[in-house]
Amino acid sequence: MQLKGEQLAAHLERELKPVYVVYGDEPLLVIEAADSIRAAARRRGFDEREVLTAISGFKWVELHHAAGNMSLFGGRTLIDLRIPTGKPGREGGAAIKDYCDHPSPDALLLVTLPGLDWTEEKAVWLKALNEAGVAIKLIPPNLAELPAWIAGRLRRQQQSTDSDGLRFIAERVEGNLLAAHQEILKLGLLYPAGEITLQQVQGAVLNVARYDLDGLREALLAGDVARLTRTLDGLQQEGEAPPLVLWAMTEEVRALAQVKSGLKERQSLDVLLKEARVWGARQVLFKRALQRMDAAKANSALAHAARIDRMIKGAAGAGDVWDEFLRLGLNLGVN
Structure with missing residues (x-):
């Protein structure tokens, strides 16, 4: 099952699948989506969490062990599997597919990855994750979409600014959503709820754009x-x-x-x-x-x-x- 990032919150309100895979080029969006899944899992009784990071030397049998470990108190476990390279290799791909073919009823598997190209998206192990649960590919907003994205973030902290202010922020954080997030939080600390003027925005927002x-x-x-x-x-x-x-x-x-x-x-x-x-x-x-x-x-x-x-x-x-x-x-x- 494939979901867009903006569909995740509504999905988690309705149900929780046994497997989730979250990936994308923008770290902020991946972090936030994974945090939402972890929070939903806690609300549904997944009280324990085991973090596995698949770096050089990682033993893929650990995934099998994590799925088989039972809590002494009968709780359920969130298996937080992180693959920083986005490439589990032959052994890892086989281990992931095997898990997806036989998911543990007492565990939820959350896999986080960086952005993948179109060839990697066709990998058998990624297809297995998708079929066993939910895959969320996170696409960052482009420059034209960025002002609306910033406006939405400001609304979360009960603030707003006009189109000139939104455009000013967008031009200075282009290509760097993590920095954009930090600048928006800074506006929340500097100014009270309500409308923020262009002059206030200009005085607070740094030029942290990344160009590519x-x-x-x-x-x-x-x-x-x-x-x-x-x-x-x-x-x-x-x-x-x-x-x-x-x-x-x-x-x-x-x-x-x-x-x-x-x-x-x-x-x-x-x-x-x-x-x-x-x-x-x-x-x-x-x-x-x-x-x-x-x-x-x-x-x-x-x-x-x-x-x-x-x-x-x-x-x-x-x-x-x-x-x-x-x-x-x-x-x-x-x-």
């Missing part, structure tokens, strides 16, 4: 010049390697040029997007970017990317490669 290449690609496709500039500055300050930045931008440029060329030949947009490996939510941003440019502009951007590559390799004239990254984005039609 995915955010750069989103800003490029969305045509968001402020975010593009902010992300490039952040990546430069964080010491990101210019070849990786160029790769991320060129991937989008090449896909745009490829699709534009196909559309000129009256090929199906859906087929072209599939061939360019543009899937899911990225399609919305990609289609908007297509509307902002023509094939000539896309091909010109490819030539610009090639010049930047020569700059990085020292085979072209002197210049600031980070300025060139920004020019590349602007030339693609960033608003």
Whole structure:
């Protein structure tokens, strides 16, 4: 059974399954979801807890022993299995599958993992966990969704701020939900319940954003010049390697040029997007970017990317490669 993060609370009010697996790239969301499951288990009589951390040297027979240990007082046990690498290995995968095939009636198994890629999500052991209970894949809010996420957190502490205040916080905690959580708690300590002004927000919230290449690609496709500039500055300050930045931008440029060329030949947009490996939510941003440019502009951007590559390799004239990254984005039609 697969659940979204926002469905977990209602599910736990109704029932409790024998197995839960929680995973995602954002540690805060994984911690909070796991805490909710632990609290629900305590309410239903799982008074004991055994923590197992599957690091190097871990003996997977411990999972079997934990399931078989009976409390002297007849209580039930929450088995808190943590796999920091997200890879239990062959022995671990077999142990997890065996447990899921024969779950203990006196235990609840909670497995926490980091984010998994699509190949890892097809693993037999993860499928066994899903079929034996509930799998919760936690997806952090993107920048467009982040103000609403922050507003919800403020409501929990009976506070609010206007759209400018929410946007100000979002831009400074982008890509770092744990820091966002801490900044929101700080607002709760500094100010009483009620409306918080933009000036109060600006005086309290630090710039704790984390920038990554995915955010750069989103800003490029969305045509968001402020975010593009902010992300490039952040990546430069964080010491990101210019070849990786160029790769991320060129991937989008090449896909745009490829699709534009196909559309000129009256090929199906859906087929072209599939061939360019543009899937899911990225399609919305990609289609908007297509509307902002023509094939000539896309091909010109490819030539610009090639010049930047020569700059990085020292085979072209002197210049600031980070300025060139920004020019590349602007030339693609960033608003």
